[in-house]
Amino acid sequence: MSSRDAGAKHRVSLTTRDGQQVGFDCAEGESLLDAAARAGLHLPAQCRSGSCGACRGRCTSGEIELGEHTEQALSAADQARGETLLCSSFPRSDVAISVEQDLAVIQAPGPVERSGEVVVVEPMGGGVMRLLLKLGPAPDGSTGADFIPGQFCELTLPDGAATRAYSIANTPNWDGLLEFWVRLQPNGKFSTWLQGAQAGEQLKVKGPSGGFTLDESSYAPRWFVAGGTGLAPIAAMLRWMGEMSAMQPARLWFGLNREADLFAQAELEALQGGLFAGLEVNVCLWQPSTAWSGCRGTPLAGLRPALAQALVDANPPTLYVCGPAALVEAVVALAAELGLDPGQVVSERFLPG
Amino acid sequence: MFCYQCEQTSRTDTGAGCASARGACGKDATTSDLQDLFIHELKGMAEYARRLRDLGQGDNEAARFMLYGLFTTLTNVNFNPARFTQMLQQANGHRERLKGAYEAACAAQGVAAETLGGPATYVPAANLQQLLCDAPIASIQAGLDAVGEDVVGLRALILYGLKGVAAYAYHALMLGQESDEVFAGVEQKLDLLASEPSDVGALLGAALETGSLNLKVMELLDAGNTGNYGTPAPTRVRVTPVAGKAILISGHDMVDLAHLLEATKDQGINVYTHGEMLPAHSYPELKKYPHLVGNYGGAWQDQQSEFAAFPGPIVMTSNCIIEPQPSYRQRIFTAGPVGWPGVRHIENHDYSAVVAAAKALPGFDADAEAQEITIGFGRDAVLGVADTVIDAVKGGAIKHFFLVGGCDGAASGRDYYTDFVTQTPKDTVILTLGCAKYRFNKLDHGDIGGIPRLLDMGQCNDSYSAIKVAAALAEAFNCELNELPLSLVISWFEQKAAAVLLTLLALGVRNIRLGPTLPAFITPPVLEKLVEAFHIQPITTAEADLAAILGDQAA
Known part of the structure; x- marks a missing residue:
């Protein structure tokens, strides 16, 4: 593995069973299977280590270095026919491969445009509105x-005057319902519409999009840091964890400016009772009144000692961070400073809007 | 992790077994270690349960939990570590109850209670980190340095066979069939494993006893299936989709299918079987539902492509689930012992979420070109034409029978079974069962005097039917089972197949050809004993094996 230059990239041309061609880049140190997945092409795979034979493909041109694999999964005769295991195939030139699946089968669902009818618009505290479509x-x-919990949609107003991206706060469902938590902005086009919105009005909804999602393959504790309505995608993740009886213990640091900004308190309370491995909620106010008994300062004040301790205990969490850019950058910097593997920080900044 | 329970386990020059971050099946190291610990706890439960039953006080609640628990650890059944952390605590509760009852029974009967050690004293830690630290005590390789590979492999053979027994017994249980004899047998074998036995001869004997136990269990399961759903009869089954909303149901559990068919009745939703659920179409009480429209897809290992292309929800009722792809992750549901992290689970046969999903998903927009296959040749169907069959054999129209079946898998060597069946002479009959049939069940094999050359007997557990047919033929021909013009060519993958294989050996069936590879846990010295006793042999090539079988017969 050490001889592989992870930096050198080659172009991969993949032909599906139905004759469609798609292309993606793959570094020399990356398997064709992983590179395809990054490009949204999810090919069959089980062991991802060259021993099951599920990810068989055929190399029709170019040079591939075949990594560790068993004879059972790919025999010498298979190789002689040009067959390869995509999980153990590393490109050494531009390559062309073919697979036995149709394109529609391996493509992850992408965003689509649909209508969204307003079902509920109601205040949920702190100048935040719940919008149910x-x-x-x-x-x-x-x-x-x-x-996938954590993803967002782009909403366009009935008159087309504004399009804004908002994270989905509920979990996937068959009733076609999407819940959004929207902070009212003074003179904002979307906010102005929202304040007078009526049930039955129709928005355009484009989605889902975004890669701010749970790492389902990791059993590390899940720690969440939310700034303001950055809580919405995290609420979706926590609600999903409740539905799935997920085993990862969860902690949340939820940052707001002052008491008047508090929202979603009932939702957080419900989540605390609904998670299999428990949820610790820390609401952190930056400028609280003297009466505030919770955390003071930004979420980092509480996160720093907790993360340092977790690293000492050799039980590092995965951090999920969503909020204003400054908060996300501060958490990423803190994680780097304390030595948390960068792969264990998953973040999303508020989109400018 | 270390696991070598399935056929596709990693095999390299340095040895066999999956020992990295993820096994060949997709099971990760955390789940594998938790499964080992859970088996360890089940052994501890059995130590008390066996002794309590010996005192006349069987605890069938604990025994049912053992069946379910063992089933969850089969290949491609439950890879959700959260479920195992829960069940570890539940098992501890059961064991404490058993211990209390055992000590009370001893006191009441005036006998001294044994002080039990080993797994009976294990207390699961409260957190995952500590549990994983404990895992080495529960490894299938524990004691390897002291007892060697042969003994460890034989213990594995018993445990894996027992897992298959438990899976079938759990299916039977769901159908309302249970037996104290079976509960006692499972407890006795787990208790034996808890005692770390090391006598090779005794271990081989125990393995065959596990096979005998499985025969009893398959009989129960057969009674459950036929008792609830009638006697399977030859049936034409559509294998291409029709227009309309659709649900796909996979696995072995007919009870789940029956509940699903009721839940979808008159709702404008079509139900399709997948994999080992195919035989459902031959049961009168299941095929009576007009919305059970057909079978979709091939064997389990093709599911990632086939499920992605299915335009409705998918239900996995037993084995064999593979990591769900993003394109269908939200619309696949698990039921019974099955589980996968981040996938919705059906509790108590409540299929309302699946029905809602089917209505919300597009379904098939048009009929595909019609294609049908014939299934449903259970023992009653075959024995119903026994006279014709016997006459055909005596008259020379049928020269030989092959039983080609078992599990399918992704390994390229499994093409052997397609080659074998397509190369069988036209005056031979092929009986098949299990999902290995998908390698050849959509090909036209013709018929002999009206009897189809390919007779699909059902699921892997319908080996019971095959055994009954073979026994009846042996009686009709007034010969021993091994003297029949019948050859078994078995394809194995997971632990149900291990149980069936042990059953066949326990019945004294010789000359079984087994592939695509032999179990990794059977060491050469143990294999030598099996070859000596049963002349079991690995498959070679279809041409050579056919020549050897038919040549032997000619000679």
């Missing part, structure tokens, strides 16, 4: 809300 049918006829 019911989706119209998707182009393929499906009517459910299928997404």
Whole structure:
């Protein structure tokens, strides 16, 4: 493995069973399987270590270095026919490969445009509105809300005057319902509409998008840091963990400016009772009144000692951070300073809007 | 982790077994270690349960939990570590209850209670980190340095066979069939394993006893299936989709299918079987539902492509689940012993979420070109035409029978079974069962005087039917089982197949050809004993094996 230059990239041309061609880049140190997944192409795979034979493909041109694999998974005769195991194939030139799946089968679902009918608009405290939409049918006829908790949608107002991206706060469901938590901005176009919005109005909804999602393959504790309505995608993740009886213990640092900004308190309380391995909630106010008995300062004040201790205990968490850019950058810097593996920090900044 | 329970386990020059971060099946090291610990606890439960039953006080609640627990550890059944951390605590609760009951029974009967050690004293830690630290005591390789590979492998053979027994017994249990004899047998074998036995002869004997136990269990399961759903009859099954909303159900558990069919009745939703659920179409009480429209896809290892292309929800009822791909992760559901992190689980046969999903998903927009296959040749169907069959054999129209079946898998060597079946002479009959049949069940094999040359007997557990047919034929021909013009060519993958294999050996069946590779846990010296006693042999090539079988017969 050490001889592989992870930096050198080659172009991979993949032909599917139905004759479609797609291309992606793959570094010399990256398997074709992983590179394809990064490009949204999820090929069959089980062991990802060259021993099951599930990720078989055929190399039709170019040079591939075949890593560790068993004879059972790929025999010499298979290799002589040009067959390879994509999990153990590392490109040494531009390559062309073919697979036995149709393109539609291996492509992850991408964003689609649907209508969204307003079902509920209501204040949830702190100048934040809950907006509940019911989706119209998707182009393929499906009517459910299928997404990965943590993803977002772009909402366009009925008159087309503004488009804003908001994270989804609820979990995937077959009723086609999407919940958004929107902070009202003074004179904001979307905020102005929201304050007078009526049930039955129709928005355009494009989504789902975004890679701020749970690492389902990791059993590390899950720690969440939210700034303001950055809580929405984290609420979706926590609600999902509740539905799944996820085993990872969860902690949340939720940062707001002052008491008047508090929102979603009932939702957080419900989550605390609903998680299999428990949820510790720390609401952190930057400028609280003297009466505030919770955390003071930004979420970092509480996160720093906790993370340092977890690293001492050799039980490092995965950090999920969503909020204003300054908060995200500060958490990323703190993690780097304390020595948390950068792969264990998953973050999303508020999109400018 | 160390695991070598399935056929596709990693094999290298330095040895066999999956020992990295993730096994060949996709099971990760955390889940594997938790499964080992859980088996360790089940052994501890059995130490008390066996003794309590010996005192006349069997605890069937604990025994049912053992069946379920063992089932969750089969290959591609439950890879959700959260479920194992829960069950570790539940097992501890059961064991404490058993211990209390055992000590009370001893006191009441005036006998001294044994002080039990080993797994009976293990207390699971409260957190994952500590549990993982404890895992080495529960490894399948524990004691390797002291007892050697042969003994460790034989212990594994018993445990893996027992897992298959438990899986079938759990299916039977779901169908309302249970037996104290089976509970006692499972407890006795787990208790034996807890005692770290090391006598090779005794271990081999115990392995065959596990096979005999499995025969009893398959009989129970057969009674459960036929008792609830009638006697399977030859049936044409559509294997291409029809237009409309659709649900796909996979696995072995007919009870789940029956509940699903009720839940979807008159809802405008079609139900398709997948994999080992195919035989459902031959049961009168299941095929009576008009919305059970057909079978979709091939064997389990093709599911990542086939499920992605299926336009409705998918239910996995037993084995064999592979890591769900992003494109269908939200619409796959697990039921019963099955589990995967981040996938929704059906509790108590409540299929309302699956029905809602089916209605929200597009379904098939058009009928595909019709294609049908014939299934449903259970023992009653075959024995119903026994006279014709016997006449055909005596008249020379049928020269030989092959039983080609078992599990399928992804390894390229499994093409052997397609080659074998397609090369069998036209005057031979092929009986098949299990999901290995998907390698050849959509090909046209013709018929002999109206009897199809390929007779699909059902699921892997319908080996019971095959055994009954073979026994009836032996009686009709007035010969021993091994003297019949019948050859078994078995494809194995996981632990149900291990149980069936032990059953066949326990019945004294010789000359079984086994592939695509032999179990990694059977060491050469143990294999030598099996070859000596049963003349079991690995497959070679279809041409050579056919020539050897038919040549032997000619000679």
